[in-house]
Amino acid sequence: MAEATASATGEELRVAVDGPVATITLDRPDALNALTVRLREGLLRAIRRADRDPAVRAIVLTGAGRAFCAGQDLKERLEPDAAALETELRERYNPLVLAMRESDTPIVGAINGVAAGAGASLALACDLLVIADGASIRLAFGRIALVPDSGATWLLPRLIGPSRAAAIALLDEPITASGAVDLGLAVKAVPVADVLAEAQALAARLATFAPRALALTKRALHHAQDATFTDTLEYEAVIQGIAGRTRDHQEGIAAFLEKRPPAFTGD
Ligand code: T3D
Numbered sequence: 001m002a003e004a005t006a007s008a009t010g011e012e013l014r015v016a017v018d019g020p021v022a023t024i025t026l027d028r029p030d031a032l033n034a035l036t037v038r039l040r041e042g043l044l045r046a047i048r049r050a051d052r053d054p055a056v057r058a059i060v061l062t063g064a065g066r067a068f069c070a071g072q073d074l075k076e077r078l079e080p081d082a083a084a085l086e087t088e089l090r091e092r093y094n095p096l097v098l099a100m101r102e103s104d105t106p107i108v109g110a111i112n113g114v115a116a117g118a119g120a121s122l123a124l125a126c127d128l129l130v131i132a133d134g135a136s137i138r139l140a141f142g143r144i145a146l147v148p149d150s151g152a153t154w155l156l157p158r159l160i161g162p163s164r165a166a167a168i169a170l171l172d173e174p175i176t177a178s179g180a181v182d183l184g185l186a187v188k189a190v191p192v193a194d195v196l197a198e199a200q201a202l203a204a205r206l207a208t209f210a211p212r213a214l215a216l217t218k219r220a221l222h223h224a225q226d227a228t229f230t231d232t233l234e235y236e237a238v239i240q241g242i243a244g245r246t247r248d249h250q251e252g253i254a255a256f257l258e259k260r261p262p263a264f265t266g267d
Helices: 037-052 085-102 118-125 152-160 162-171 177-182 192-206 211-224 229-244 247-257
Strands: 002-005 013-018 021-026 058-063 067-069 107-111 114-116 128-132 136-138 188-190
Touching: 013 037, 021 037, 021 192, 037 058, 037 085, 058 067, 058 192, 067 107, 067 118, 085 118, 107 118, 107 192, 114 118, 118 136, 118 152, 128 177, 128 192, 152 162, 177 188, 188 192, 211 229, 211 247
Parallel strands: 021 058, 058 107, 067 114, 107 128, 114 136, 128 188
Antiparallel strands: 002 013, 013 021
């Protein structure tokens, strides 16, 4: 496994590439991986880099230590030169969650511990989640008199329905691991010792599919959230045309007829 420690460059995260799976680990365990400017910028770079790398077919995002991510670093927020909240959101948080949503490479969140504030938003922006028993997803904005951000007000109602999202956001209720599975937010809840391996196994499974078809499926699912049924039918027709012109589609048919597993190349 090739491991690049970005903390040497001040990014406060680690990236390890094992075959087709890149694992990005937020690495400020003493502060529950709270997001500093450096960490946010480093994470954005790491996601874009992994997404551009044709050898990487799935990304796992996790946290070092006992938390996934405690959201904005509140100590940094109190520094005199801290940017205004709206600037911080526009310039750093929004590009980050957009990069996750728009990543052609699917992202599996390994929620090893608490995901709070913008850390919850990062979890919600992943494509699939595996959550540790005992972990929780908390919007946590109410306690500091802020509003859920970094996409949480858009993502949560679409993922679990508006009334459940309202109860969670207005009452600042934590979502437990079993609750996350029941709500359909997480694929499964597992013991904390297994959460990373389970997420990596899921990522390795994603990596066996044709990357272009996976990316187009992700786009179609996102597109459909704001489209009419009629528009969605047309969008599906367009992207199916694109998928159908790939070599991987030919390979999929050949493998089916020859009764062997397909070997997708991304072409
Ligand atoms: O720029 C902008 O501000 C705009 C964007 C805003 C987006 C946001 O994310 S706002 C929301 C920010 N996050 C929070 O409000 C969560 C704050 N943390 C907590 O509520 C709790 O720490 C947790 C529920 C996440 C975990 O609780 P617990 O009891 O397991 O741990 P703890 O004892 O509170 O924290 C352990 C350490 O981590 C502690 O440090 P210490 O005392 O051992 O030196 C604590 O200060 C530190 N820590 C936890 N969260 C943060 C943090 N340090 C800085 N920033 C944090 N967000």
